[in-house]
Amino acid sequence: MLTIAGLSKRYAKGDKALDDVSLGIPAGQVVGLIGPSGAGKSTLIRCVNRLVEPTSGSIRLGDTEITRLGGAGLRRARRRMGMIFQEYALVERLTVMENVLSGRLGYVGFWRAFLRRFPQADMDRAFAVLERVGLLDHVDKRADELSGGQRQRVGIARALVQEPDILLVDEPTASLDPKTSRQIMRLIVEVCAERQLAAIVNIHDVALAQMFVQRIIGLKAGRVVFDGSPEALDTAALTAIYGEEDWSRTIREVEDDAAEEAAAQDAVRVLRAQATPAAARAL
Amino acid sequence: MPVTALPEGLRSWQRRTPRGQIAVWFGWLLAVAFTVFCWRVMTQGTIWAFVWDAPTQAADIGARMVPPRWSYFPALLKPLWDTLNIATLGTLAAIVLSVPVAFLAARNTTPSVAFVRPLALFVIVASRSINSIIWALLLVAILGPGVLAGIVAIALRSIGFIGKLLYEAIEEIDEGQVEAIRATGASGAQTLAYGIVPQIMPAFAGISVFRWDINIRESTVLGLVGAGGIGLNLESSLNTLAWPQVTLILMVILATVVVSEWVSAKVRHAII
Incomplete structure (x- = not known):
């Protein structure tokens, strides 16, 4: 679905953010992109939809060469790529519905969009994705009234309503608590499976990446230094990506977290059991 | 710069370097001197007889200003x-x-x-x-x-x-x-x-x-x-x-x- 070949990006100040990156992602595959801060993760996904202009190399989405597009052609290509952001990047003063419908801007003219008179088919799509992400009750709320997890669901809905072929996901969980992070990652992975979407997910949390994605790519200083299954990500690979550190606990953390979660649920159950007789007495 | 070593091996810290300190004092000095200068310029051209007279004048105009001429109001609409x-x-x-x-x-x-x-x-x-x-x-x-x-x-x-x-x-x-x-x-x-x-x-x-x-x-x-x-x-x-x-x-x-x-x-x- 997405083929990147020899992609390089050099910023005006001279530092090389991406250095000869080549990779291919088939439809339906969710790829976790890990690496230290400044390794070029964000630059890579922003090159794909040309929010950042690549210096050299080729990016093909299906049969379309993205790097040579301009104007209307670029806008048509962007319609096929849904983007999800770290700080949600919702238009805070617009309602949930307006934010979701903004995902259809590439398909409607200016006046229809300006007057909020979207075609009925677009409304149908918007309601369908809002139902999928579980926000039908919040359609008329303003985005800044929602919690972090709800906002990111709106972000996902906005990306899905574009009916894209690929999702570009930039640190979707960096502003969320651990439980919400898992729910959001699960939702992203599930919708990708349902719609056969390819996805690139930038992610800091290695353990979270291992839990959810099918393939992990490690970037270091703009170069791909690891490309393989989550299980293949061992101490040696993590050292290659991030440098020397005690990685034994990071790799085990997946099971640890699962155990912690189970323990927490048990604790809640015990508390409820204790609370009930007291509550009954109080009544 | 503002960190200085004390004899017992301790260190002291000040907000400004000695030179910075002097610059700040000099800045205040200039501000005071400028204020004094401005005051002299302002008072040179003043006719003090009018100023001492001011309360009487103000009271006079004040007395003429009351009561307001209410009948003028419709003409103001x-x-x-x-x-x-x-x-x-x-x-x-x-x-x-x-x-x-x-x-x-x-x-x-x-x-x-x-x-x-x-x-x-x-x-x-x-x-x-x-x-x-x-x-x-x-x-x-x-x-x-x-x-x-x-x-x-x-x-x-x-x-x-x-x-x-x-x-x-x-x-x-x-x-x-x-x-x-x-x-x-x-x-x-x-x-x-x-x-x-x-x-x-x-x-x-x-x-x-x-x-x-x-x-x-x-x-x-x-x-x-x-x-x-x-x-x-x-x-x-x-x-x-x-x-x-x-x-x-x-x-x-x-x-x-x-x-x-x-x-x-x-x-x-x-x-x-």
């Missing part, structure tokens, strides 16, 4: 209406003209930082550098006396004010939201309408109402130079030494300004 119209129409015209100027002046929306932006900034500075009353003087000469000159004067002065505050608001928006809209495949105009306009709406409304409030105050004096409104009555009353009328006019202006401040506070509160 039409000029007051003119004043409100000058302020409101002038503000509306300024809003229409300043919005495009602001978008051309903001660094993140201007089509060309090298050519268009300096031009837009010049329009803003030119408009701001000339007071409404000076604009009115010029316009009374060009358009003739009357309400129209007042409206245009208010509009010309307000373009700079609204334009400047609005373009600063545009430059302070969250680019992440704009980027997200652009990433959906939206066109430039759509990105403006969805990514930028919602973010600047509160600032825009607040600025416009604030300027309307200021313009009510400014339009009350435009009549002094013949540009219509209640200022015309103020001028003629002052010229004929009709102090009880002056009192009433000042009271009417005060009441109008209080009401306009109340309205603008309410509107701003409702929008934000």
Whole structure:
């Protein structure tokens, strides 16, 4: 679905953010992109939809060469790529519905969009994705009234309503608590499976990446230094990506977290059991 | 630099280096010297006999100003209406003209930082550098006396004010939201309408109402130079030494300004 070949990006100040990156992602595959801060993760996904202009190399989405597009052609290509952001990047003063419908801007003219008179088919799509992400009750709320997890669901809905072929996901969980992070990652992975979407997910949390994605790519200083299954990500690979550190606990953390979660649920159950007789007495 | 070693191996820290300390003291010294100098200049040309006389004079005028001449009030209604119209129409015209100027002046929306932006900034500075009353003087000469000159004067002065505050608001928006809209495949105009306009709406409304409030105050004096409104009555009353009328006019202006401040506070509160 997405083929990147020899992609390089050099910023005006001279530092090389991406250095000869080549990779291919088939439809339906969710790829976790890990690496230290400044390794070029964000630059890579922003090159794909040309929010950042690549210096050299080729990016093909299906049969379309993205790097040579301009104007209307670029806008048509962007319609096929849904983007999800770290700080949600919702238009805070617009309602949930307006934010979701903004995902259809590439398909409607200016006046229809300006007057909020979207075609009925677009409304149908918007309601369908809002139902999928579980926000039908919040359609008329303003985005800044929602919690972090709800906002990111709106972000996902906005990306899905574009009916894209690929999702570009930039640190979707960096502003969320651990439980919400898992729910959001699960939702992203599930919708990708349902719609056969390819996805690139930038992610800091290695353990979270291992839990959810099918393939992990490690970037270091703009170069791909690891490309393989989550299980293949061992101490040696993590050292290659991030440098020397005690990685034994990071790799085990997946099971640890699962155990912690189970323990927490048990604790809640015990508390409820204790609370009930007291509550009954109080009544 | 401000860290110094003490004999027992401890370290001390000061906010400024010794040189910095001296520079600050010297700065204060200059400020005091300048104040003393200004005071001498100011008092040189003063005729002290008039100043010592001031309480008597003030009491005399005060006595002539009361009671206000209430019967004059009906004659003020039409000029007051003119004043409100000058302020409101002038503000509306300024809003229409300043919005495009602001978008051309903001660094993140201007089509060309090298050519268009300096031009837009010049329009803003030119408009701001000339007071409404000076604009009115010029316009009374060009358009003739009357309400129209007042409206245009208010509009010309307000373009700079609204334009400047609005373009600063545009430059302070969250680019992440704009980027997200652009990433959906939206066109430039759509990105403006969805990514930028919602973010600047509160600032825009607040600025416009604030300027309307200021313009009510400014339009009350435009009549002094013949540009219509209640200022015309103020001028003629002052010229004929009709102090009880002056009192009433000042009271009417005060009441109008209080009401306009109340309205603008309410509107701003409702929008934000």
